[in-house]
Amino acid sequence: GESVGLHLPTLSVQEGDNSIINCAYSNSASDYFIWYKQESGKGPQFIIDIRSNMDKRQGQRVTVLLNKTVKHLSLQIAATQPGDSAVYFCAEIPSNFGNEKLTFGTGTRLTIIP
Amino acid sequence: DAGVTQSPTHLIKTRGQHVTLRCSPISGHKSVSWYQQVLGQGPQFIFQYYEKEERGRGNFPDRFSARQFPNYSSELNVNALLLGDSALYLCASSLARQTYEQYFGPGTRLTVT
Numbered sequence: 001g002e003s004v005g006l007h008l009p010t011l012s013v014q015e016g017d018n019s020i021i022n023c024a025y026s027n028s029a030s031d032y033f034i035w036y037k038q039e040s041g042k043g044p045q046f047i048i049d050i051r052s053n054m055d056k057r058q059g060q061r062v063t064v065l066l067n068k069t070v071k072h073l074s075l076q077i078a079a080t081q082p083g084d085s086a087v088y089f090c091a092e093i094p095s096n097f098g099n100e101k102l103t104f105g106t107g108t109r110l111t112i113i114p
Numbered sequence: 115d116a117g118v119t120q121s122p123t124h125l126i127k128t129r130g131q132h133v134t135l136r137c138s139p140i141s142g143h144k145s146v147s148w149y150q151q152v153l154g155q156g157p158q159f160i161f162q163y164y165e166k167e168e169r170g171r172g173n174f175p176d177r178f179s180a181r182q183f184p185n186y187s188s189e190l191n192v193n194a195l196l197l198g199d200s201a202l203y204l205c206a207s208s209l210a211r212q213t214y215e216q217y218f219g220p221g222t223r224l225t226v227t
Contacts, residue, residue, distance in 0.1 A: 034214070043219050046215055089156050089157075093214060102147075102159060102216065104157050107155070
């Protein structure tokens with residue numbers, strides 16, 4: 001069945017350092033992947049996305065890497081700031097499902113240490 | 115610009131009762147999706163509505179139902195509440211059905227006692 005999982009439930013990083021959050025997915029037919037950030041008391045916030053025909057995509061201080069061979073996704077956050085502290089989710093959309101269904105992983109709690 | 119809004123923000127119900135949650139999408143967005151997020155887990159897809167019709171349904175019992183109105187706002191209804199229905203219920207809107215970027219509201223925290 002479809003599942004999206006994360007390797008680590010928690011991650012602590014010193015402010016200013018880079019952080020890497022990993023995600024494994026099992027559905028090789030997934031066409032689209034998204035990283036969301038969820039702060040306490042708020043809904044998930046879109047960070048960056050990547051299509052299955054890409055290996056890498058960069059945004060402002062964030063980079064998403066996709067390794068289809070091992071079905072692995074990662075989110076790199078450069079020069080972390082206190083505001084980066086949140087739970088990060090990866091999510092996938094199967095190619096045969098349009099945008100009707102995002103399948104989320106459990107999430108990784110990132111804590112930035114001042 | 116207003117984002118996705120949801121009401122109420124918090125709700126406490128008793129087992130067996132019924133609940134209605136409301137969502138207003140971003141202006142111009144025609145697609146609304148509902149997700150359930152149990153504490154410590156990622157959101158789980160419940161429904162998607164587009165142009166007032168159900169376009170997708172997740173693995174939830176028939177106690178869960180929803181509808182979308184002509185102004186694209188939406189309601190999620192849950193009957194015969196169980197303790198396990200306690201969760202954060204999230205609404206997300208997008209421009210159109212085939213648009214991947216969904217914008218989430220702050221959610222409604224439902225507690226069933």
